[in-house]
Amino acid sequence: LKDEIKSRLGETQDLTDLDKIRVSYLGKKGSITALLKGMKDLPNEERKTFGAEVNKLKAQAAQLIEERLAELKEKEIQREIALMPQFDITSPVALARGSYHPITLVQRECEKIFSSMGFNIEDYSEIVTDYECFEALNIPKHHPARDMQDTYYLDNGQLLKSHTSAAQNAILKKYGKGLIENGTPIKAIFPGRCFRNEATDACHENTFFQMEGVMVDKDISISNLIYFMKTMLSEVFKKDIKVRLRPGFFPFVEPGFELDISCLICGGEGCPSCKHSGWLELCPCGMIHPNVLREGGIDPEKYTGFAFGLGLTRLAMMKYGIKDIRDLNSGSLKALSQFTDDE
Ligand code: FA5
16 A cells, blocks of 8 residues: 555646545545554454554655655746746846936035035925915015915915915024024025916926025124025036126015026027026025014014025026926926936
8 A cells, every 4th residue: 555655646746636645545535544444343453453554554654645745845836936037137237217306406406505504404384374475474465465476275275385485484483592592593494396376488387496595693684695695606506607686575575686697598698588688587585574573583673684585496497508497397207317416
């Protein structure tokens, strides 16, 4: 019987056959089980030796089946491995690498420049309240200045941030304590996405990025503002660019300025990117209005400060020579993946 089991096992090639063999010997109606059952008919003196022999055979059969099971499983694993695709880990590959969006690149560059000058970098939400976006900035309800920005209102009365100035009040409150108690100047920048219901053209988008900056301390003046603006522009462009400062009106600064740069697409000659004026409005700025400081918990009799609202998307256009601002929101990888960091 043992030899018979061995030869039948040797012929099996799959697990179902193997199980059939197991059942035929060791199952309820299997032949070894039948031998054990038949023992009761044997005379007493034979039963003992016969029983021992059959139990030995049963154990050997079980072991042989186990061994064959392990062999067949191993065979199955080897077969699956052979079917798997083969990789040569040493062969060179050309993978398409991702790239940063040009706005991300200029934003990071500006963050680096300002943090090297001691400014904190802050983040702020894109959905804000009327108070944050207007009232805290000296723009009461029904003030005509609200028409300067065509704002998207949400059903719940909140709105999509139309300018990064919406974070000014929160920043003044956050850092005001340090200024008042320890004399630590407030120096912060806060980049963010802005939304306006605008007719789009080569230099206007309805979704664009700005980077706001504020500095408040004792005796801050327009000279400090001009110094930081000049430093930022020369670091970003790494060359001299023509700048003009002209009066500008914003209810949250007094005095207020428009800082324009000579259009780098046409060299100041006039083109669609600068609406044929040769100049691009880039970074309005000014001295923070006393009402705004007061609303932020800072005494305007003791402290003064400046604020600016840099058009980051326009800065990316000028820095990378992108003629149409709409390309930046196009999602075209072909257009957007060609720009790299200066480093
Ligand atoms: C403001 O948003 C003021 N909050 C800026 C400010 C901050 C003034 C602090 C004083 C003190 P303005 O609407 O001009 O201002 O926008 C600022 C800059 O954002 C513009 O100069 C321009 O560079 C950019 N910008 C504005 N609208 C758009 C637009 N539709 N598409 C692309 N860039 C825009």
